[in-house]
Amino acid sequence: MPVVVAIDNGSQSTKVLVVDETGRVRAQSRVGLRPYAVPAPGRSVHPDDDVWDSIVRACRVAMERFDGDPEEIVGVGLCTIRFCRALLRADGTLAEPLLSWMDERVARPHVPRPDVAHVVTSSGYVAHRLTGEYRDAAGNYQGLWPIDQRTWRWSDAPDATAATGMARSLLSDLVDPGAELGRVTAAAAALTGLPEGVPVFATSNDKAVEALGAGLASDEDVLLSFGTYIAAMTVADAPGAGAAHWVNFGARPGQYLAESTGIRRGMWTVSWLRDLLHPDSPEDDLYAFDRSLGAEADAVAPGCDGVAAVLDWLAPGEEPHRRGAFVGFSGAQGRGHLYRAVLEAIAFTMADHIEDMERERGVVAAGVIVTGGGAQSPLLVQIVADVLGRPVRRALVDDAAGIGAAICAAVGSGMHPDWNDAVSAMAGTGTPVRPGEHADTYRALRPWHRGIRSRVAEMSDWMVTARP
Known part of the structure; x- marks a missing residue:
């Protein structure tokens, strides 16, 4: 074969x-x-x-x-x-x-x-x-x-x-x-x-x-890519840009993808926190620690008892003074709260970016496809479904970009006769994860988190100007 x-x-x-x-x-x-x-x-x-x-x-x-x-x-x-x-x-x-x-x-x-x-x-x-x-x-x-x-x-x-x-x-x-x-x-x-x-x-x-390897085929879906840089994309008709999105080349000839504002160090921040919290011992099992940390975060209620993360660990080029932050400590929170706060910050921030892009383009996607390392976290996938209020499907293969590269080679080599045939045979998504019991709570928390992001940005500017 x-x-x-x-x-x-x-x-x-x-x-x-x-x-x-x-x-x-x-x-x-x-x-x-x-x-x-x-x-x-x-x-x-x-x-x-x-x-x-x-x-x-x-x-x-x-x-x-x-x-x-x-x-x-x-x-x-x-x-x-x-x-x-x-x-x-x-x-x-x-x-x-x-x-x-x-x-x-x-x-x-x-x-x-x-x-x-x-x-x-x-x-x-x-x-x-x-x-x-x-x-x-x-x-x-x-x-x-x-x-x-x-x-x-x-x-x-x-x-x-x-x-x-x-x-x-x-x-x-x-x-x-x-x-x-x-x-x-x-x-x-x-x-x-x-x-x-x-x-x-x-x-x-x-x-x-x-996006190609995840099977993104139309603007009926938005793809949320959980990588070092977290981005949201959907299919577009032509080049262009607005205040809330820009248009990227697609992975089929002549195809374009609209892309929202993203998080510059997205899943990198998750890895950073895990490494910061992980005991420095050679006999420790990092995967076991990941599972333990995930279980602790899963046990934390939405809103993390008042703790919130702002994910500007790498500031955007147009606002170089912005900084990342954790706020809202009372002494009652542990590492599970920090971990869940980062996952919630990813979902809250990207939900706003996705909806800003959709308002600007006049097209609202019915579903969400998730790819990348973060898509392996059932907790993050559920939080995204709850925050956006839409069903979320995970790409069947962890490395969607790898499958996309394989599709390009399959078409180029003649292993498949055309792009539609290759995508149909080689890409796919799993069973949808639907909004759950916390969806209403997360809907109410979104303005709270938006306000925290705004105030931390103001504080970041002040810190730079006030520092001697």
Whole structure:
């Protein structure tokens, strides 16, 4: 049976899946990324060559675990973190470590340097390492790039180069989702264990690929992606933007996704809190601690006895003074209250962002699909259903972006004849979780939490101006 390899490189780890035509995962691996390096204020990079190194290790492990014949592999789907920038020398090596989406330089024009011959996204860099080609996924060019949102190709506008600092000679050729980026070279095959000569197919940006793998197909649903960056998306008709949403490239050719404001360190904050509370002992079982912490949070009543979290652990670029906070302590609360307060803050904040986007677009989704690490928490899923007052469905496979990358490779390789056939066969969602007994309570708590967020933002501004 033919299979495809899906590479899903995220902010905290790289995951690799080997997937058959039905969406069944035949082998998988996950390799964590190192913490971001901060060489100077406002700069955030992946240290050394960490992204590529993690992809090499994850591919090798997945290939070792695959019990089939490597000849069965008909394609590789490549999905990487969006909003990154790679500065490459003429030989394709990094001129400096990969700029993360949190680096302030990715929102600024490129400053020409004599040692930089190519400016690409993270997927453009990895595609070059795999294939030797300078060809990249058009759908991963979000942010400050000279791209035409309607044509998915480089802009012909005379001021595009001046506005971005990127002459055409610095840029890769663009291809649509499902199109071939190149073929795995002998050097890349020796490092990764992937078969030499296997075609590598473009996907899009990681959030769009996640939406594809979760089966988001229309604006009747909104997808809530519980990742390092938490975002909410739905299908849109055309490029555009408003005060409460912007439009991203989708993971099918010509498709667009409307996206709400998000939480910049969303599930990262959950991990941060867990690590902060976890006893530092080598014999401790982290998964057992996760279960214990979840059980303690589940036993806490909605509203956490007055404790609330404000999730500005990483301030938005337009309001750099904002800070995260826990407020409302009385001495009666424990770690379960803190944990549940973060989950509630995610649900309250994203519910407001989703509804703001829906009001602006004039379209209200009937259902919610959840993906990412947070979707594995029954408590968080139930809180989201209660807060939004809508049924919530979880993607069937934990790594929806991996399944999305597999779908792109399945279409590109001809394993499936078209996008609808591939999505129908390989993606899906589980049984809906409906609003429960706490829905009315959460509806009443939403203005309370909204007011706390507003007042903490005011306090953050004051703290900066008043500090000597």
